[in-house]
Amino acid sequence: MNLHIIPDWHAHSLTLPEFNDSVHQTQLFLSQAQTVELILVDYLPKLxxxxxxxEIEGAETWSVYDLLQQISLKDAKPLALSDFSWPENSQFVYMTDCINIQVSGKHFATIGLEYPTWTRFEKVDLWTDDVRTQELLIDDRGFISRVTTFDDNKTVLRRDYLTPGGNVAVQEDCTTGLVTTQQTWTTQTTFTNMAELVAAALTYHLQTVPENEYLIFAQSQRINFFxxxxxxxxxxxxSYQAKRTNEQLAKNLxxxxxxxxxxxxxxxxxxxxxxxxxxxxxxxxxxxxPYIATQQVNxxxxxxxxxIYWQAATITPTAFDAVSAVLANHPNILVLIETAQSHATFDALIEKNSQTAANAHGIVDSDSQMAYQTRFQFLTPQxxxxxxxxxxxxxxLLDLNKMPDQFLQTQAISFxxxxxxxxxxxxxxxxxxxxxxxxxxxxxxALNFYLDDKHHLAETQETTHQMVADFNDDMVWIKWQQIFNKIKQRNV
Structure with missing residues (x-):
């Protein structure tokens, strides 16, 4: 079976799409030996x-921007400083996440390095009189792919999408939205905006896709337009994923x-x-x-x-006091709190509570206080x-959110x-x-129920061993097959 997935990855030109339905659908279909084509309508220089x-290299890919920019390159190619032309008197200052280039004592350029390895070049910012004038994004296949030009007020004026040879393939006027391009697959040279051009290119590609093969679109306002x-x-x-559709519902869309x-x-x-x-x-x-459960060793x-792993969109004082009370009675328990919320208030509470934290001999000292504080660890979103x-x-796993995190729930079943x-x-x-x-x-x-009695943990592991069968790759694939069969029956 040939399956064509159209993700909504427009926010991921320089990041990875975490917890994304299209990614996990691709992983699932490949695991079932299906042919998968990712039809990419987003600008993705780090694809x-x-x-x-x-781990989805097994998927075929077709990219709108590869068509528009006349790119046939397939393999990644890192760049070095010697691949660029620099002024003769350039001085290079190496920092952890970037390289600053000085010319005659003035800031000329900054090379941004890719997180977290800080080795590959990601982009080059050009500066004049301490004002950023251009951003040059680097495609991971080894060429400058897009040039964004700014005015003195940091407003984007223009985006030029380049061929690997450095020619302008598409020019977007960011003031008017007007797009100018020369393409071999269409005689039209101007479009009212980039979305119109992308839609035309997508139409061109879908003409090559057999009419009995399935398209799976990641629903969003942008995808609806296409x-x-x-x-x-x-x-x-x-494919409606809650984290996308909830944002639309919040805006009454x-x-x-x-x-x-x-x-x-x-x-x-x-x-x-x-x-x-x-x-x-x-x-x-x-x-x-969206996620697959597999039996794992805890x-x-x-x-x-x-x-205790606590996933907290919001940390309430009541819940924090309850967790603190549990830790006070369990010296061998620590809590990891994953949250994007500021935790300064709770840091102060932890420090205050540590003033009375005694060691195993009942003595309160600096070591016992530090030991107590280290049992509370705050994590940024993981x-x-x-x-x-x-x-x-x-x-x-503690998750008191109004919508529990599905990925963590699936992993909890797995482990x-x-x-x-x-x-x-x-x-x-x-x-x-x-x-x-x-x-x-x-x-x-509830916490004591699982911290005090190992029998309850054994019962959990027995139950989750049975539940894995309901969320494993074979079962989820069957659910997809049922949809394909319903569509077939309806079209007969």
């Missing part, structure tokens, strides 16, 4: 890194289901309920888990400390790889980690592999 890091412009003849499936869409999938029961209000026929919507019992590593050593939530989901069977709290006052007892 090779995305494919490698997500579907309306292109009106695909192929069977079309919209209609989660449009086009007349050309044959089926829609969403990732949670809550999202399913929201989507049903827009459908006349509920049979054209299904819930498919190493928490091998660690000197047991870990990647998939980082979360998976933590979950392999976690005793309890046999009990979960404590305030919302019932398909990932938790109460008192089997976790607990769903009705009130904040239940949190201390």
């Amino acid at each position: 090779r890194q995305i494919l490698s890091d997500k 579907i309306d412009k292109v009106a695909p003849k192929q069977p079309t499936i919209l 209609l989660l449009q289901i086009s007349d050309t869409t044959n089926f829609s999938v969403t990732d949670t029961g809550e999202q399913y309920g929201k989507m049903l209000t827009q459908l006349e026929n509920a049979e054209t919507l299904a819930i498919i888990p 190493r928490s019992a091998m660690q000197p400390f047991s870990t 990647s998939e790889v980082q979360r998976t590593r933590y979950m392999a050593n976690t005793r309890v 046999g980690v009990p979960q404590i939530n305030i919302i019932q989901t398909d990932y938790v069977i109460p008192n089997k592999n976790g607990q769903v709290l009705l009130d904040d006052s239940e949190l201390i007892d």
Whole structure:
């Protein structure tokens, strides 16, 4: 079966798409020996890194911007300073994340290095009189791919998309939006904006895709525009991921289901309920888990400390006090708190509480105070790889968010980690592999339930061993096959 996935990766030109439905769909379909083509409508100069890091190099790729910029290169190629022409009296100042170039004592350019290795060149900023005039983005295949020009007020004036040979293939006037281009596949040389040009290029490519092969679009306002412009003849499936669609709902934007869409999938029961209000026929919507569960070994019992992993969009004082009370009675427990929230207030509370923290001999000293403080660790939002590593050593997953994190829930099932939530989901069977709290006052007892009795942990691991079968790759693939079969039957 040939499957064509159109991601919504416009925000990922210089970053990796974490927890993304299109990435995990690609991983799933490749694991089932299906032919997958990623149809890319976004400008992605670091695509090779995305494919490698997500282990989806087996997917075929077709890129709108490769067509527009006349790029046939396939392999990544790092650049060196010698690949650029610099003024004769340039001085190079090497820093951790960049290289500053000085000419006659003035700031001439800055080379941005790629996080986290700080080795590959990512972009070059050009400066005049301490004002950035241009940004040169580097394609990971070894050439300057896009030049953005600014005025003295840092306003973007123009974007030039270059061929590997350095010629301007597409010029975007950022003041008017007007796009000028010379293409071999169309005689049109001007477009009202980049989206119109991208839609025309997408239409051109879809003419080469057989009409019986499936298109899976990652739903967003931008993707809706392309579907309306292109009106695909192929069977079309919209993938609604909560983190995208919730942003649209918050802005009172209609989660449009086009007349050309044959089926829609969403990732949670809550999202399913929201989507049903827009459908006349509920049979054209299904819930498919975005992440796969696989049986993994939990190493928490091998660690000197047991870990509570707390995923917190918001840390409430009540919950923090409850966790602090639990730690006070469990000297071998520490808590990792993943949050984007400022935690200065809680840092102060930890320091205050540490003033009475005694060691094993009942003595309060600087060492006992420091030991107490180090048992609270705040983490910035983590990647998939980082979360998976933590979950392999976690005793309890605490997630009191109104929408529990599905990736962590799936990993908890994989590693046999009990979960404590305030919302019932398909990932938790109460008192089997976790607990769903009705009130904040239940949190201390729920944590103690899994920290004090290893029997409860054993029951969790037994339950999750059975639950893995409901979320493994074979089961999720069956759900997709059911959708494909429904579309086939409807089109007969």
